[in-house]
Amino acid sequence: MKSEKLRPLLPVIGVVGLLAIWSLATWQQWVDPVLLPSPISTFRALWHGMDGGALGFDFAKTVYRTAAATAIAAVIAIPLGIVLGSSERLYLSLEFVIDFFRSTPASAMFPLFLVLFGVGDETKISVAAFGAILVILFNVAYGVMNARKTRLLAAKVMGASQLRVLVDVTLLESLPQTFVGLRNGVSLALVIIVVAEMFIGSQDGLGHSVFEAQQLFEMPRMYAAIFAAGVLGYGLNLLFILIERRFVHWSGK
Amino acid sequence: MSAAPQALRPQPSVPAPASGAFKRPHVTIRGLSKRFGKSIIYDNFDLDLPRGELISVFGPNGCGKSTLINIVAGLIPPDAGQILFDGMRLDEIKFGYVFQNYREALFPWLRAFDNISYPLKVMQVPRVERRARTEKLVAHLGVKIDLNLYPYQMSGGQQQLVSIMRALVVEPEILFLDEPFSALDYEMTLFMREQLQRIFMETGTTTVLVSHDLEEAVFLADRVLLLSRHPARVADFTPVAAVRPRTDATLSDVEFVRTKAYCLEVFQREVRRA
Numbered sequence: 001m002k003s004e005k006l007r008p009l010l011p012v013i014g015v016v017g018l019l020a021i022w023s024l025a026t027w028q029q030w031v032d033p034v035l036l037p038s039p040i041s042t043f044r045a046l047w048h049g050m051d052g053g054a055l056g057f058d059f060a061k062t063v064y065r066t067a068a069a070t071a072i073a074a075v076i077a078i079p080l081g082i083v084l085g086s087s088e089r090l091y092l093s094l095e096f097v098i099d100f101f102r103s104t105p106a107s108a109m110f111p112l113f114l115v116l117f118g119v120g121d122e123t124k125i126s127v128a129a130f131g132a133i134l135v136i137l138f139n140v141a142y143g144v145m146n147a148r149k150t151r152l153l154a155a156k157v158m159g160a161s162q163l164r165v166l167v168d169v170t171l172l173e174s175l176p177q178t179f180v181g182l183r184n185g186v187s188l189a190l191v192i193i194v195v196a197e198m199f200i201g202s203q204d205g206l207g208h209s210v211f212e213a214q215q216l217f218e219m220p221r222m223y224a225a226i227f228a229a230g231v232l233g234y235g236l237n238l239l240f241i242l243i244e245r246r247f248v249h250w251s252g253k
Numbered sequence: 254m255s256a257a258p259q260a261l262r263p264q265p266s267v268p269a270p271a272s273g274a275f276k277r278p279h280v281t282i283r284g285l286s287k288r289f290g291k292s293i294i295y296d297n298f299d300l301d302l303p304r305g306e307l308i309s310v311f312g313p314n315g316c317g318k319s320t321l322i323n324i325v326a327g328l329i330p331p332d333a334g335q336i337l338f339d340g341m342r343l344d345e346i347k348f349g350y351v352f353q354n355y356r357e358a359l360f361p362w363l364r365a366f367d368n369i370s371y372p373l374k375v376m377q378v379p380r381v382e383r384r385a386r387t388e389k390l391v392a393h394l395g396v397k398i399d400l401n402l403y404p405y406q407m408s409g410g411q412q413q414l415v416s417i418m419r420a421l422v423v424e425p426e427i428l429f430l431d432e433p434f435s436a437l438d439y440e441m442t443l444f445m446r447e448q449l450q451r452i453f454m455e456t457g458t459t460t461v462l463v464s465h466d467l468e469e470a471v472f473l474a475d476r477v478l479l480l481s482r483h484p485a486r487v488a489d490f491t492p493v494a495a496v497r498p499r500t501d502a503t504l505s506d507v508e509f510v511r512t513k514a515y516c517l518e519v520f521q522r523e524v525r526r527a
Binding site: 148149150151153154155156157158159160164168169172248249250253 | 326327328344350352354357358359360361362371372375376403405423
């Protein structure tokens with residue numbers, strides 16, 4: 001009974017354990033303190049950076065770019081995925097192309113997008129959107145194709161038109177898989193944005209912040225920026241899970 | 254039910270089957286042919302189904318029991334043949350269909366109540382009337398389930414009951430059920446048989462039930478349609494005389510046991526014929 005009550009606290013053990021080992025390592029100087037600053041100095045850098053410092057601005061920039069890339073990707077990929085998933089012939093004709101580009105590292109596309117869009121925000125956002133589109137597209141099409149046949153038949157047997165079956169059944173059937181796509185898409189978009197911020201002439205963003213701190217050897221600041229990126233990634237994933245639970249309550253049931 | 258105006262329609266002049274004659278056929282199947290790949294399931298198959306009766310379809314595995322109601326209900330197109338309901342085509346009548354797999358047939362994004370009223374939405378009945386008609390049906394059947402739940406929050410039997418109500422809400426002229434209880438445990442199956450019998454006695458809707466359980470087929474039916482191996486023929490179309498409501502006592506009733514034994518004999522004869 002007592003151990004059941006403590007169950008929700010179990011994840012805390014990992015966090016506390018990691019902080020303890022980290023503190024011990026810096027206190028005992030197992031690692032060069034220049035390479036690994038103490039948790040306290042790291043979190044102080046994180047606090048100062050986020051509280052009106054440059055890190056807060058960089059964080060907001062990365063959020064903006066990731067959100068823009070994901071939004072563009074969703075607007076393009078969801079309707080396309082529905083069309084693609086509705087027609088087996090169309091899907092089979094394009095499956096290889098989609099799979100090929102989905103397997104191509106989006107970072108390999110940077111030079112191409114630089115030529116197309118220059119060094120501004122457009123390039124970062126469009127490469128990230130490109131990566132996310134393929135992931136979302138694939139999942140939406142898969143969700144539409146795997147809509148339960150019985151459910152479609154049930155609506156059809158009631159006399160529902162093709163359009164009504166699509167709107168009332170197929171789209172809702174594909175929602176759980178669409179959310180899988182959105183979650184993977186936003187994670188990929190964040191990865192691409194952070195890499196783009198490091199290397200393609202960026203003046204801001206979390207990627208730039210990590211890279212600059214490393215160049216200046218400001219280790220606490222670098223770790224702080226890495227943590228900020230981690231918080232962002234985890235937060236975005238959590239956000240989509242919460243939205244899914246709210247609107248796709250039947251998922252997995 | 255809208256039976257009265259249909260009485261004025263010209264009746265198809267088809268002879269009733271030899272065994273257990275009935276006055277007015279509801280469904281007439283003529284020259285039905287269907288093949289899947291190399292196997293011929295139906296070859297020039299004729300059948301009349303009587304009005305207002307509960308008909309069980311029983312036969313050897315793979316003989317085309319489900320195929321028959323799926324073709325009659327328009328889920329599978331026939332290769333040839335004509336099926337008429339009081340001389341009308343399927344798209345001119347209202348009918349209900351209950352799937353074996355209730356889990357995949359109900360809409361998990363709708364509450365049970367909205368699942369039941371969904372066919373009315375397809376028929377573009379206004380919201381207020383949808384609500385009223387669904388409530389009327391629920392009250393009429395005396396169903397005691399919380400219909401604000403989502404299907405995945407209900408037991409298997411409750412979900413199938415919701416499926417049956419969804420099929421009934423349009424006030425169908427004919428109701429099809431494809432092995433509706435075979436995914437339920439025995440206790441729930443017994444309960445659901447009782448429910449279906451009650452619903453049938455309340456509504457008197459012509460009902461076609463595919464079953465793979467002979468006892469169930471005979472227990473529920475006014476008439477058992479026994480099919481041969483494919484290409485399917487009518488091996489027998491036996492009336493079941495037992496009075497309704499049938500109860501556990503019916504199962505040991507002499508006449509019932511005799512009918513069941515007779516059906517089993519016909520069934521085994523057909524199985525051996527292979």
